[in-house]
Amino acid sequence: MSSDASNELLVAAEAAATGASGPTNGGSGNRGAKRRGLSERNRPLWMLIPGGALMIIIIIVPLLLGIYIAGLDLDQYTLRKWISAPFIGVGNFVEALSHTPLLRSVWLSVSYSLLAMIVTLPLGIAAAVATQNAFKGRALVRSIFLIPYVLPSFVVATVWRTMLQPDGIVDKVLGTVGVHPGLWLNGPQSYWTLVLVQIWASWPFIYLLALAGLQAVDHEVHEASALDGALWWKKLRFVVFPYLKGPLSLAVLIGMLHHINNFTLPFVLFGVPAPSDVEVLPILTYVTSFQSFRFGLSAAMAFVSLVLIAIPLFVYLRAVRLDDGETPGGTK
Amino acid sequence: MRIGKSARLGLVAAFSATTLMLAACGGGADSGSGSTGSDGKVDGTGKTLNVLTGVISQHPEEQKKWFTDIAAKFKAETGANVNFETFASANDELTRIQTSVVSGQGPDVYSLGTTFTPTAYATKAFVTLTDDDWNKVGGKDRFNPAALGISGPDEKNQVGVPFVSRPFVMAYNKELLAAAGIDKPATTWDGLLDQAKKLTGNGVYGMVTGYKDNFDPWKFIWAMSVQAGDPIVDGDKAKLDDPAVKKAYETYFGWLTKDKVIDPNAVGWSNSNALAEFAAGHAAFFPMTTSNSIPTLENSAVAGKYAYAVMPTTPPGKTAPATDKPAASILSGDNVVVADYSKQKDLAFAYLKLITSKDEQLNYQKIFGDLPANAEALKSLDNPLLAPMADAAAQSAATPFTGAWGDIQLALTNVTVQSIPELSSGGVSDSALTDRLKDAQSKSQASLDRASKG
Numbered sequence: 001m002s003s004d005a006s007n008e009l010l011v012a013a014e015a016a017a018t019g020a021s022g023p024t025n026g027g028s029g030n031r032g033a034k035r036r037g038l039s040e041r042n043r044p045l046w047m048l049i050p051g052g053a054l055m056i057i058i059i060i061v062p063l064l065l066g067i068y069i070a071g072l073d074l075d076q077y078t079l080r081k082w083i084s085a086p087f088i089g090v091g092n093f094v095e096a097l098s099h100t101p102l103l104r105s106v107w108l109s110v111s112y113s114l115l116a117m118i119v120t121l122p123l124g125i126a127a128a129v130a131t132q133n134a135f136k137g138r139a140l141v142r143s144i145f146l147i148p149y150v151l152p153s154f155v156v157a158t159v160w161r162t163m164l165q166p167d168g169i170v171d172k173v174l175g176t177v178g179v180h181p182g183l184w185l186n187g188p189q190s191y192w193t194l195v196l197v198q199i200w201a202s203w204p205f206i207y208l209l210a211l212a213g214l215q216a217v218d219h220e221v222h223e224a225s226a227l228d229g230a231l232w233w234k235k236l237r238f239v240v241f242p243y244l245k246g247p248l249s250l251a252v253l254i255g256m257l258h259h260i261n262n263f264t265l266p267f268v269l270f271g272v273p274a275p276s277d278v279e280v281l282p283i284l285t286y287v288t289s290f291q292s293f294r295f296g297l298s299a300a301m302a303f304v305s306l307v308l309i310a311i312p313l314f315v316y317l318r319a320v321r322l323d324d325g326e327t328p329g330g331t332k
Numbered sequence: 333m334r335i336g337k338s339a340r341l342g343l344v345a346a347f348s349a350t351t352l353m354l355a356a357c358g359g360g361a362d363s364g365s366g367s368t369g370s371d372g373k374v375d376g377t378g379k380t381l382n383v384l385t386g387v388i389s390q391h392p393e394e395q396k397k398w399f400t401d402i403a404a405k406f407k408a409e410t411g412a413n414v415n416f417e418t419f420a421s422a423n424d425e426l427t428r429i430q431t432s433v434v435s436g437q438g439p440d441v442y443s444l445g446t447t448f449t450p451t452a453y454a455t456k457a458f459v460t461l462t463d464d465d466w467n468k469v470g471g472k473d474r475f476n477p478a479a480l481g482i483s484g485p486d487e488k489n490q491v492g493v494p495f496v497s498r499p500f501v502m503a504y505n506k507e508l509l510a511a512a513g514i515d516k517p518a519t520t521w522d523g524l525l526d527q528a529k530k531l532t533g534n535g536v537y538g539m540v541t542g543y544k545d546n547f548d549p550w551k552f553i554w555a556m557s558v559q560a561g562d563p564i565v566d567g568d569k570a571k572l573d574d575p576a577v578k579k580a581y582e583t584y585f586g587w588l589t590k591d592k593v594i595d596p597n598a599v600g601w602s603n604s605n606a607l608a609e610f611a612a613g614h615a616a617f618f619p620m621t622t623s624n625s626i627p628t629l630e631n632s633a634v635a636g637k638y639a640y641a642v643m644p645t646t647p648p649g650k651t652a653p654a655t656d657k658p659a660a661s662i663l664s665g666d667n668v669v670v671a672d673y674s675k676q677k678d679l680a681f682a683y684l685k686l687i688t689s690k691d692e693q694l695n696y697q698k699i700f701g702d703l704p705a706n707a708e709a710l711k712s713l714d715n716p717l718l719a720p721m722a723d724a725a726a727q728s729a730a731t732p733f734t735g736a737w738g739d740i741q742l743a744l745t746n747v748t749v750q751s752i753p754e755l756s757s758g759g760v761s762d763s764a765l766t767d768r769l770k771d772a773q774s775k776s777q778a779s780l781d782r783a784s785k786g
Binding site for chain 2: 075076077079080082165166167168182183185186187188271272273274275276287290291292293
């Protein structure tokens with residue numbers, strides 16, 4: 001979690017930097033036609049070798065191994081000599097799609113991520129806008145806003161689980177106003193519990209990136225819009241929000257992937273075996289791997305979900321063109 | 333950035349692959365084999381034995397001291413050093429075992445929970461002890477025979493050397509029982525229920541258990557089913573569709589929904605929550621607990637007012653035991669196994685001989701509360717609190733020795749997990765239970781089919 005957090009801070013800083021340099025020049029990502037000749041010919045590409053080699057070892061090789069394992073009938077009986085485990089081709093994929101709750105898990109994962117994102121997005125933006133102008137105690141408020149984000153997932157989940165237990169603090173408080181909500185951690189409502197806790201834990205991430213985007217709005221822009229007589233909503237809608245497009249698209253993307261990949265939260269909140277309403281992808285993959293020891297099958301599941309998630313991701317990336325420097329976030 | 337993102341996705345895809353890869357990449361130094369001297373003593377001078385064992389979170393300081401003491405004794409005996417490594421959770425343990433199994437290197441000696449032994453056996457990565465090997469450990473007859481029940485699929489193929497027993501028993505509140513005029517806990521499940529009904533009232537519940545626990549539910553179902561004559565696994569056939577299993581679930585669920593002898597909030601409790609309730613004096617019986625509840629109870633409101641008893645061995649609906657297999661508890665505790673790839677097996681056996689000796693076992697019991705697997709040591713215990721536990725240890729029955737057991741255990745627990753919403757709202761309908769059992773049966777059978785192929 002801690003390395004995750006520092007990664008995200010880096011990403012946020014990066015986004016802020018791109019945002020800041022965006023409107024004036026293309027920054028490092030600029031592949032403007034005018035400079036192409038010189039800069040592309042003499043680029044010191046060899047400097048990519050260390051990073052490239054690391055990526056091959058850390059990302060490409062395990063990914064390929066994962067795909068290979070998805071073709072093996074690898075379980076506790078064959079694990080010891082896993083290289084010689086029987087190769088069954090697409091057998092695991094067929095089983096994953098036809099005999100396991102994989103598709104349902106994909107649906108649960110994607111829908112819960114999306115729901116959490118839809119709620120956290122306005123929350124985060126509102127919090128960022130609210131703490132944009134200086135006021136007494138702003139630093140304190142900003143720090144408090146970050147608390148859910150710096151707490152390890154494990155702690156967040158444990159605390160929420162304790163609060164949401166039958167007859168726990170939440171039930172008691174609601175009981176005093178005559179509401180008896182029923183079970184939080186089992187049954188259909190557990191899905192909403194997961195969404196709720198995810199929102200609580202992840203809105204500061206949106207807040208952080210929105211804040212970074214807001215910092216990038218030049219002072220002159222504020223002055224110019226004031227001169228033009230724009231009131232706060234018009235200014236926010238037509239002047240400030242366009243600056244946030246870049247950082248927030250990134251935030252939505254990373255946030256969604258975070259939610260989809262979040263294992264700790266559902267695992268600690270609900271335990272294993274999980275109620276079927278919250279059997280999200282990471283839980284299903286975990287149980288298949290480490291409770292049933294079906295390593296091949298779970299690799300196939302993970303690969304199917306990778307593809308399923310990668311398709312909309314790719315379309316989205318092309319649509320918002322986050323991956324090239326030609327359309328920086330600040331463009332209106 | 334794009335690669336960064338696919339990396340996150342790739343991580344999911346390559347989850348197991350990474351584990352395997354890391355193992356394959358990790359280099360390791362081999363150590364020479366221990367030589368056995370003419371006096372039968374192993375000379376391990378200059379060698380180091382690596383031992384992986386679980387961390388005892390209730391007694392971290394005591395465990396460290398135990399490590400140092402044992403290492404000193406082992407050094408005096410063989411001249412070799414012992415290097416202890418600990419794992420914090422079952423998950424941690426599994427990962428370690430998996431990497432070692434794949435890479436063929438790692439600790440020489442592993443400590444395993446009994447129900448995990450079949451899975452470990454299925455990987456064929458651990459030494460099956462020959463008669464000669466057993467002699468090096470001090471002879472098979474030094475162990476409580478019941479404790480050997482889950483060391484291997486049969487007597488000729490055993491990998492696990494019993495280290496400690498942690499049989500499950502029932503704690504009860506002597507004061508509450510005396511106030512209700514009950515002189516001792518019943519020995520049938522029906523009788524226990526009647527007593528619990530009598531004890532429920534005035535803010536006290538007759539019984540307490542955690543329906544949300546990840547293990548307790550299957551232990552109840554297993555015990556009641558085996559007592560009724562259904563072994564759950566018969567050869568390579570799963571028998572979760574047997575009426576005995578259904579009856580067990582109905583009884584277990586009924587305590588809460590029909591008989592109301594358990595606090596309705598128990599649908600959200602784990603075993604430790606249930607223990608806390610019992611410790612606060614809110615319940616009269618606490619079935620399915622072990623000796624490691626003693627430290628908690630000794631420092632609680634019920635200190636001095638509680639005792640343990642063997643859990644009922646007569647299945648629900650019957651008045652006398654239905655089989656000659658009492659199954660008072662699952663055979664529970666720790667086994668120690670020696671890795672097949674170890675280059676110093678003799679040294680490993682010498683270590684096992686030391687830690688399973690009568691004196692060391694009694695010493696361990698005194699510090700950590702777990703019962704000895706050593707027969708003589710077990711017999712010599714005279715603490716009255718422990719007597720029922722020793723009884724339960726002798727009447728324990730092993731869970732089926734199959735690599736599929738993990739899946740079956742999961743399927744049994746899953747029936748409870750998916751029933752919790754209905755448990756909380758009044759009752760689990762017969763059709764819902766039947767459907768869930770059908771699902772559990774088919775999953776278990778599928779897993780057993782793989783096991784018989786493997």
